[in-house]
Amino acid sequence: MSLSIKNIISLNDELGISWSDKQETYLKYSTLRDNCPCASCSGEHDIFGNKYIAPNKTKNQSSYTIEKITKIGHYAIRIFWKDGHAEGLFTYDLLRKLK
Numbered sequence: 001m002s003l004s005i006k007n008i009i010s011l012n013d014e015l016g017i018s019w020s021d022k023q024e025t026y027l028k029y030s031t032l033r034d035n036c037p038c039a040s041c042s043g044e045h046d047i048f049g050n051k052y053i054a055p056n057k058t059k060n061q062s063s064y065t066i067e068k069i070t071k072i073g074h075y076a077i078r079i080f081w082k083d084g085h086a087e088g089l090f091t092y093d094l095l096r097k098l099k
Contacts, residue, residue, distance in 0.1 A: 003092050008069055008077070015066070017095060027098055029064045032079060035098055038087035059083075 004020040015032065017025040036042065043053035065082035072078055076089040 002074065003096075004074060005071065005077070005092065010066060013064075015069075019096075023096075025095060025098075027095070029066060031098055032090065033059070033064050033081065033085075035094075036085070036088040037090060037094060038085075040087060042088075 005017055006020055007016075007018045009016045011026070013029050015027050015029065017027070019025070040054040043051045045051050060083070062082040063085070066079055067082050068080040070078050070080075072089055076091045077095070078086060078089055080086040
């Protein structure tokens with residue numbers, strides 16, 4: 001049986017996720033945003049192995065405020081942040097690893 005999300009709730013500054021295996025994960029918004037997996041935030045590698053990261057943008061309160069969350073297939077969620085950032089796809093595996 002593959003892992004799936006049963007429910008997602010926002011709790012003040014945390015995201016609560018209940019999983020199909022009856023586990024629960026609670027992640028601070030700051031943990032999610034600071035670990036955004038998109039190429040701009042986490043970087044990307046070219047074919048030679050060089051890693052490129054966009055210049056670090058100054059974050060403010062809206063950078064850590066969630067506007068909306070959508071499921072992407074059966075493997076990830078996309079978080080829409082109030083500052084307009086929404087490129088990162090948080091895979092279920094990543095969500096389970098973050099603390």
